[in-house]
Amino acid sequence: MAIVVFGAAGGLGLSLTKALKQKFNDSTIIAVSRQPINQRVAGVHYTTIEDYTAEPLEQWVTEFNQRGEVLEGVVSTVGMLHDDDTFPEKQLDDLNEANLSKLFSVNAVMPLMILKACKPLLDKKKSRFFIQLSAKVGSIEDNYLGGWYSYRASKAALNMLLKTASIELKRSHKSFVVAAIHPGTTDTDLSKPFQKRVPEDKLYSPELSADRIVKVIQGLTAEDSGGLFHWDGKRLPY
Ligand SMILES: NC(=O)c1ccc[n+]([C@@H]2O[C@H](COP(=O)([O-])OP(=O)(O)OC[C@H]3O[C@@H](n4cnc5c(N)ncnc54)[C@H](OP(=O)(O)O)[C@@H]3O)[C@@H](O)[C@H]2O)c1
Numbered sequence: 001m002a003i004v005v006f007g008a009a010g011g012l013g014l015s016l017t018k019a020l021k022q023k024f025n026d027s028t029i030i031a032v033s034r035q036p037i038n039q040r041v042a043g044v045h046y047t048t049i050e051d052y053t054a055e056p057l058e059q060w061v062t063e064f065n066q067r068g069e070v071l072e073g074v075v076s077t078v079g080m081l082h083d084d085d086t087f088p089e090k091q092l093d094d095l096n097e098a099n100l101s102k103l104f105s106v107n108a109v110m111p112l113m114i115l116k117a118c119k120p121l122l123d124k125k126k127s128r129f130f131i132q133l134s135a136k137v138g139s140i141e142d143n144y145l146g147g148w149y150s151y152r153a154s155k156a157a158l159n160m161l162l163k164t165a166s167i168e169l170k171r172s173h174k175s176f177v178v179a180a181i182h183p184g185t186t187d188t189d190l191s192k193p194f195q196k197r198v199p200e201d202k203l204y205s206p207e208l209s210a211d212r213i214v215k216v217i218q219g220l221t222a223e224d225s226g227g228l229f230h231w232d233g234k235r236l237p238y
Pocket residue numbers: 006007008009010011012013032033034035051052077078079080081106110133134135136182183184185186187188189190191
């Protein structure tokens with residue numbers, strides 16, 4: 001049985017790979033990333049992928065099939081908030097089409113392309129979960145502050161796409177869970193530019209967040225499929 005981490009080179013990807021290796025002793029852990037990973041965990045299998053788009057994902061599926069493993073679960077951290085050309089918008093005037101499209105592509109389209117690619121690998125009885133890291137700011141009901149248009153909207157779209165997929169998969173894979181998890185503000189490159197405003201006790205280490213996420217994964221049941229979960233396991237509103 002294999003658990004695959006997509007986006008394994010990021011702050012949470014590295015720590016989740018380690019935590020999954022520790023907590024799922026009997027499973028093969030496969031870490032997939034667009035970049036080579038130096039901080040390796042003993043016993044984990046590392047693979048690079050060109051990007052999280054249809055063709056490279058199909059090639060990855062072929063490679064996975066050659067291993068002869070059953071896919072137990074997937075944890076995807078793939079997502080972005082900023083890069084050299086993109087910064088979260090404070091107001092409508094900051095919006096531009098290219099950045100809005102980029103955020104939708106990375107935060108909503110890529111995770112669903114990963115799920116689509118993995119679907120043929122799912123065993124009706126043995127495959128257990130598809131987990132995508134999402135964000136509480138993607139909750140429409142919980143949006144009191146505004147701003148961060150692209151990030152919020154792309155994570156809200158992600159949540160809807162995951163919920164929709166959970167309904168489809170429930171019909172064929174009764175015990176399979178598709179869920180989104182909010183990791184909490186974690187000290188990674190993604191949160192670096194925004195950490196000054198975060199109280200010290202609300203900025204979590206990647207190791208702590210990874211342990212919490214793995215605990216949530218371990219506690220999920222079929223009834224939880226389609227949900228958005230806080231790192232403490234509580235369900236968040238959409
Ligand atoms: N850190 C936080 O405070 C926080 C809070 C709430 C939600 N989250 C969510 O948690 C997840 C992981 O965050 P993180 O803090 O670990 O961020 P990170 O260190 O930036 O890692 C994000 C991962 O996403 C992939 N990625 C980023 N930009 C991409 C692009 N343009 N194209 C394709 N893949 C791309 C990368 O995968 P490769 O390994 O392939 O390079 C990277 O490992 C994200 O979905 C984020 O939205 C984080």
